[in-house]
Amino acid sequence: MELKFLIVDDSVTMRRIVFNSLRNLGFSNYVEAADGKEALVKLAADDSINFVITDWNMPVLSGLELTRAIRSDQKLSSLPILMVTTRGVKEDIIEALQAKVNNYVVKPFTPQVLREKIEQILSTN
Amino acid sequence: MNRPANMTELFEKLNDLKSVFRYGQKLIPIIQSLIDFMQETVPLLENINSSIADSTTKIPKASNQIADVTEATELATTEILDIVDLINSDIDSIEKDLKGLTEREKQKSKIIQKLTEAVKDNPEAKSLLINYEELNNEYEELNSVLSVLQKIKNDAYNITLSLQVQDITSQQLSAVNHLISGVQNKLSLLLVDFQETNNDELKTMKIAVPDDASFNPEARYGKDVSQQQLADSLVNNNGFRTTQDEIDKLFS
Secondary structure, three states: OOOOEEEEOOOHHHHHHHHHHHHHOOOOOEEEEOOHHHHHHHHHHOOOOOEEEEOOOOOOOOHHHHHHHHHOOOOOOOOOEEEEEOOOOHHHHHHHHHOOOOEEEEOOOOHHHHHHHHHHHHHHO | OOHHHHHHHHHHHHHHHHHHHHHHHHHHHHHHHHHHHHHHHHHHHHHHHHHHHHHHHHHHHHHHHHHHHHHHHHHHHHHHHHHHHHHHHHHHHHHHHHHHHHHHHHHHHHHHHHHHHHOOOOHHHHHHHHHHHHHHOOHHHHHHHHHHHHHHHHHHHHHHHHOHHHHHHHHHHHHHHHHHHHHHHHHHHHHHOOOOOOHHHHHHOOOOOOOOOOOOOOOOOOOOOHHHHHHHHHHHOOOOOOOHHHHHHHHO
C-alpha cells in the first residue's frame, strides 16, 4: 500500500522542508494543512491518507488537540501520528505521548532522525 | 475646682504645645525641601508620563515591524526553497541524460570487445580498436560527474534543512511580540491611571504565554541532540518509566 502523508504545520517553510525530506526518503504522495482544523477536514475528505506528520504549536487547533481528535475518532484512531515540534522538554513529550502520538521528533531535525522515526512507526503498524 | 491641679495640667499642655512647635520648627525645613523636591519631581513625572505615552504609541509599530520581519524571512525562505527545487530539477534532468550516456558507453564498450574478438587475428586492427576504446570510453568520467551531481543534490538538500531556522526564529519573534504586547498593556495601565495605579499590582502582573499560543517561546535552533535523546528515551519507555537520573544524565 502506498503511503500518503498529511503534513500539518502553520509554517509554509516547514511543510516544504518536511515534504523535501519525505521525497528524499522516496515518498512523494502527500497533502498539507496549515492547522489542526484544516487537517481534520482533509482527513474527513480523503480516506487514502495513512500517515500524519504534525507540528504542535499552531493557530486554531494545535497538533496536540489534533492528535486527541484523531484518537477519539473511531474511523481515524489507528492513524500513525508523528509529532515534529520545537517543544523538547520532558513534560511536553510526556503530554504528547499521553495523547498517543506514535513518535516524537524535536526540531530542527536531521533526515536520519526523520527516516528512523517513520521507519519505527511503519514497522510497528 | 482644684486650681493648682488645673494649672499644672495647663502647664503640661503648654509644654506639650511648646514641644510640638519645636518639632514643627524642625519639620519646616524638611517640609520645605519636600516641596522643593516635589516641584522638581513633577516635571520629571510629566516627562516619564509623556515618555510612556510615546513608548505606548511606538510599541504597535515595533510589533508590526517584527511581524514584517517574520513575513519577509518566510518569503525569502520560500524563494530559496523554490530555487533549490529548480536546481534539483535541473540536476535530475542532467542526471537522466548522463545515465543515458553511461548506458551508451557500456553498449559501445561491449561492441568494441566483440569487434576486438572478431579481429583477433589482425593485430593491427586489434591494436587500433584498443586505442579507439581508450580514447573514446568516457564511462569513468561520466560516473565521476554523476557522483559530483549527487553531492550537489545532497548539499542543496542540506540547505533546505538549515532553513528550519526560519520557522524556529519566527516562533522566537512571535514570543518577543507577545512580550511587547504585554509591556504595552502595562504601560497603558500606567498611562490611564498614573496616580492611582497600584505599583504592587503592576509588579505581580505577569506576561504569560497562553496555552493555545501558536508559537513556542522556548524554540531554539542548534545542533544539541539532548532533547531528541530525551524524546527517544521517553518514547522507548512509553513515556513514564524514564527515571530522573536518566533524564539528568542526558543533560549533564
